[in-house]
Each structure stands twice: as C-alpha cells, then as structure tokens.
Amino acid sequence: MSSIKPVEWLGDRLMIIDQTRLPQHEIYLELADVHQVAEAIKSLKVRGAPSIGVAAAYGIALGAQQIETQDLEEFRKAYKNVSAEIAATRPTARNLFMAVERMDDIVGRAPDVISAKDRLAAEAEKIHDAEIESTRLIAQNGAALIRDGDTILTHCNTGPLATTGSGTALGVIIEAFRQGKKIEVLATETRPLCQGARLTAWELRREHVPFRLITDSMAGHFMKGARVDMVVVGADRIARNGDTANKIGTYSIAVLAHENGIPFYIAAPSTTFDQRIATGDEIVIEERSPDEVTHLYGKRTAPEGIEVCNPAFDVTPANYITGFITENGILKS
Numbered sequence: 001m002s003s004i005k006p007v008e009w010l011g012d013r014l015m016i017i018d019q020t021r022l023p024q025h026e027i028y029l030e031l032a033d034v035h036q037v038a039e040a041i042k043s044l045k046v047r048g049a050p051s052i053g054v055a056a057a058y059g060i061a062l063g064a065q066q067i068e069t070q071d072l073e074e075f076r077k078a079y080k081n082v083s084a085e086i087a088a089t090r091p092t093a094r095n096l097f098m099a100v101e102r103m104d105d106i107v108g109r110a111p112d113v114i115s116a117k118d119r120l121a122a123e124a125e126k127i128h129d130a131e132i133e134s135t136r137l138i139a140q141n142g143a144a145l146i147r148d149g150d151t152i153l154t155h156c157n158t159g160p161l162a163t164t165g166s167g168t169a170l171g172v173i174i175e176a177f178r179q180g181k182k183i184e185v186l187a188t189e190t191r192p193l194c195q196g197a198r199l200t201a202w203e204l205r206r207e208h209v210p211f212r213l214i215t216d217s218m219a220g221h222f223m224k225g226a227r228v229d230m231v232v233v234g235a236d237r238i239a240r241n242g243d244t245a246n247k248i249g250t251y252s253i254a255v256l257a258h259e260n261g262i263p264f265y266i267a268a269p270s271t272t273f274d275q276r277i278a279t280g281d282e283i284v285i286e287e288r289s290p291d292e293v294t295h296l297y298g299k300r301t302a303p304e305g306i307e308v309c310n311p312a313f314d315v316t317p318a319n320y321i322t323g324f325i326t327e328n329g330i331l332k333s
C-alpha cells in the first residue's frame with residue numbers, strides 16, 4: 001500500500017491530495033502560486049490543523065519565490081501581502097499562525113532577497129519535518145494508553161491526511177492496532193462536511209483497523225451502553241488553561257464521556273498549543289458557508305431561504321479533558 005502524501009513540496013510548486021474528492025476520487029493537484037494554496041486551504045482541499053500549517057508555510061515560500069524584485073525593502077513589502085493572504089484563510093487552527101509567524105520572522109532577519117527565499121523554503125521544510133516527527137511520537141505515546149480489547153471513539157479526521165505525518169488521534173489508534181492490540185473504533189460521521197465518514201473511514205480501511213461508522217448523534221447511545229472505553233480526538237487550538245477548540249461536536253462528545261465516566265483525550269502536537277491565550281474564550285471560531293449545512297454531498301436537503309448557523313469548531317473546557325497526548329508525553333489536564 002502506497003503511503004499518502006497529503007502535502008508535497010516540489011521546489012517550485014506544491015502538490016496536495018484533494019481531500020474534498022475523497023474517498024471516491026484520489027486526485028492530486030499541483031498548486032502553482034500562493035493564491036491557489038490559499039484557495040485550497042479555504043475550501044478544505046487541504047485540511048486538519050497540522051496539514052494546514054505545513055501547506056501555509058509552503059504557500060508562503062512559493063509566494064515569496066515569485067516576487068521579482070532584488071530590492072530587500074520592496075521584497076518585504078510584497079511579502080507582507082503573501083503572508084497576509086495565507087493568514088486570512090482560516091482563523092482557528094493555531095498551526096497556521098505558528099507557520100505564518102515563523103516565516104515572517106525569517107523575512108525580518110534575512111540579509112538579502114536571495115537568502116530570504118532560500119531560508120523560507122528551508123523553514124517550510126523544517127516545519128513539515130517537525131510535524132512528521134511530532135505525530136510519530138504522539139502515536140507512540142498515545143498507543144500506550146490503549147488496552148487490548150478497547151473500543152475507542154473518535155471524531156472528525158485526524159490521520160495522515162490531516163497531519164502530513166502519522167496522525168494525531170487517529171495515529172494513536174492506528175499505532176495501537178499495529179502493535180497487535182485487538183481494538184475497535186467508532187468513527188463519527190462529523191457533519192456537516194463528513195470528514196469522519198469520508199476521510200477517517202478511508203484511512204482506517206487502508207490500515208485494516210476494525211471500525212464502525214456512526215452518525216454524530218449516536219455517540220451518547222454507545223457511551224451509555226458501556227460500549228466505549230476511551231475517546232481520543234485532535235485539536236485546532238489549545239489555550240493555556242487547556243480549553244481546546246476542535247471540530248464542531250467535540251464538546252458534546254466530551255460532556256457525554258464525562259457523564260459516562262469515559263476517559264477523554266486530546267492528541268495534538270505542541271504547535272497546536274497557544275501560549276498567548278489564557279482561555280478558550282479567546283479562540284476565534286470559524287463560521288463557514290450555510291451551504292455546508294443546507295446541502296449534503298452537494299445535494300440540497302433543507303428548504304431554500306432559511307437561516308443557518310455553521311460554526312466549524314467548538315471549545316471543550318479543560319475540566320472535561322482527561323489528558324493531552326503530545327510528542328513530549330501525556331500532559332494531565
């Protein structure tokens with residue numbers, strides 16, 4: 001089985017797998033400029049906090065490469081637009097802003113245009129390599145929490161597609177399975193865009209991990225019946241006090257886990273932790289198009305002309321979180 005490369009730097013363009021077309025179509029797209037990268041992030045062709053951060057870094061490196069001047073001040077002015085275009089794509093994932101800040105810092109310190117461009121490309125590769133290594137360690141650290149015979153519930157998609165590496169929550173699950181533990185997974189559909197049904201189901205099947213797909217509203221039913229031993233999900237941004245933004249629906253699952261005495265873990269690299277914000281109240285929640293709610297797989301399911309809410313994420317208060325599985329070990333909440 002070939003390994004998935006959700007984001008690949010080709011030196012003068014970026015290749016991604018179009019996650020909006022999975023699982024029916026495995027299509028790779030070549031993105032030739034920063035505008036195409038920004039559009040791919042906005043439209044979720046590339047998605048999941050670590051993958052967004054990696055694509056953002058390469059997008060900025062690509063945009064900078066295409067600035068034609070040799071004058072450093074002019075270059076820095078044009079670079080600001082490149083960086084701002086990427087920063088404006090999606091507001092919630094900390095990884096995106098971590099990447100933007102690191103790239104901005106490189107430009108601020110470069111002595112000339114040629115070295116700025118070279119160092120930006122090198123920095124993007126460094127960010128990419130670090131996410132791959134972090135998720136490898138997260139998978140190992142988290143797998144130790146899983147016992148033989150466990151049923152694990154997960155939400156959204158947090159595998160290789162979402163991370164460019166082993167995955168966060170899904171990486172933990174896949175690693176436990178590879179270690180020979182007999183586990184079963186309950187994967188939620190994850191409305192409105194069905195990252196669970198489309199992407200997690202695709203990734204688990206590729207890995208031959210036994211799983212069953214459930215709709216989001218079935219989670220409580222399975223937890224109450226003592227048929228879930230552990231919940232593990234990913235994160236888009238974690239505040240200093242441990243409040244965690246993740247895919248919409250995560251908060252409901254955390255409350256249900258708490259009510260039923262089931263451990264609830266967040267798996268995330270240090271690049272998702274935001275030291276600048278004290279609590280989850282400061283996290284900006286992305287509001288996406290109403291079409292994502294009124295339509296399912298491109299087909300309208302709701303009447304025309306109605307009011308719709310579509311927050312892409314919610315915040316789970318730290319007191320519902322048993323612990324954080326990171327590359328540096330398990331942090332208790």
Ligand SMILES: CSC[C@@H](O)[C@@H](O)C(=O)COP(=O)(O)O
Binds near residue numbers: 168195
């Ligand atoms: C390892 S990915 C962690 C999160 O980014 C993931 O759980 C999630 O919420 C993804 O949301 P998405 O809107 O699909 O980018």
